[in-house]
Amino acid sequence: MSDLPESFDEAFLVSERSEWLRRTFPTLLDADLPPEVEPFSFVPASGLEEVASAVRVGPGGLLVDIACGRGGPGMWVARRIGATLCGVDSSPVAVASAARRRDAFGLGASARFVVGDLTGTGLDAGVADAVMCVDAFQFTEDRDLAARELRRVLRPGGRLVLTCWEARTPGDADVVERFATLRCGEVLRAAGFADVDVAERPAWEQRRRAVYEAALGTDPSDDPGLTLMQAEARTALAEMPRIKRVLATATNPE
Numbered sequence: 201m202s203d204l205p206e207s208f209d210e211a212f213l214v215s216e217r218s219e220w221l222r223r224t225f226p227t228l229l230d231a232d233l234p235p236e237v238e239p240f241s242f243v244p245a246s247g248l249e250e251v252a253s254a255v256r257v258g259p260g261g262l263l264v265d266i267a268c269g270r271g272g273p274g275m276w277v278a279r280r281i282g283a284t285l286c287g288v289d290s291s292p293v294a295v296a297s298a299a300r301r302r303d304a305f306g307l308g309a310s311a312r313f314v315v316g317d318l319t320g321t322g323l324d325a326g327v328a329d330a331v332m333c334v335d336a337f338q339f340t341e342d343r344d345l346a347a348r349e350l351r352r353v354l355r356p357g358g359r360l361v362l363t364c365w366e367a368r369t370p371g372d373a374d375v376v377e378r379f380a381t382l383r384c385g386e387v388l389r390a391a392g393f394a395d396v397d398v399a400e401r402p403a404w405e406q407r408r409r410a411v412y413e414a415a416l417g418t419d420p421s422d423d424p425g426l427t428l429m430q431a432e433a434r435t436a437l438a439e440m441p442r443i444k445r446v447l448a449t450a451t452n453p454e
């Protein structure tokens with residue numbers, strides 16, 4: 201049996217039981233991350249600062265965090281810029297956990313979380329002043345539909361900020377399919393986004409490598425989250441030289 205969970209619901213249930221995932225992992229990723237963030241992703245504190253700046257939302261604006269997971273990165277950004285927040289995720293376990301964690305950020309009713317899909321969020325068209333999507337776009341089964349959905353929920357002029365990975369060589373057979381065929385710039389332009397920029401962030405990737413190496417260097421324990429990370433590390437370290445870490449930004453022109 202694989203050590204990897206079969207669904208994100210299962211992975212988030214593991215995370216609830218894992219001291220290593222909630223406490224040790226964020227510190228290994230970046231000691232500057234506030235403890236309440238508890239990310240389920242690989243964006244360091246400087247990266248969240250970049251997201252907060254790139255969304256270009258002022259106090260009171262609505263930030264939508266699509267594929268928000270347990271909500272930490274989105275709540276950190278919303279608190280930083282004074283925005284209201286709507287987090288969307290396909291995992292009911294993650295959405296329930298995010299809602300429970302609002303008080304840790306002092307956000308209360310200014311943050312809400314709903315179950316929805318990257319390809320169909322259930323949100324009204326044009327509601328969002330900005331959309332962020334952290335380390336999740338690769339999981340959708342229909343990238344074109346998902347990109348159109350990200351644009352649909354944005355108001356005219358609204359900004360999209362997305363973090364992901366892409367193969368260095370498109371179609372690379374030694375890279376998992378979800379990265380091998382993903383070209384963020386192409387899919388966002390095809391969905392009608394303007395000002396599309398895709399920038400590599402190698403320093404973030406060095407931090408991911410450090411997490412994996414630390415996990416593999418730790419004796420196996422009873423912690424299910426550590427076991428999960430060790431399994432991921434074995435695959436991910438091998439393909440890391442073949443993929444690049446990217447931050448994509450774009451604007452909904454109309």
Ligand SMILES: C[S@@+](CC[C@H](N)C(=O)[O-])C[C@H]1O[C@@H](n2cnc3c(N)ncnc32)[C@H](O)[C@@H]1O
Pocket residue numbers: 208209238239240241242266267268269270271272273288289290291294316317318319333334335336339340341
């Ligand atoms: C690596 S986690 C990132 C979570 C969160 N953004 C963070 O930074 O902590 C990927 C997330 O994508 C969500 N996800 C995967 N496929 C999805 C889909 N088709 N629609 C919505 N969310 C999805 C998962 O449930 C999970 O929460």
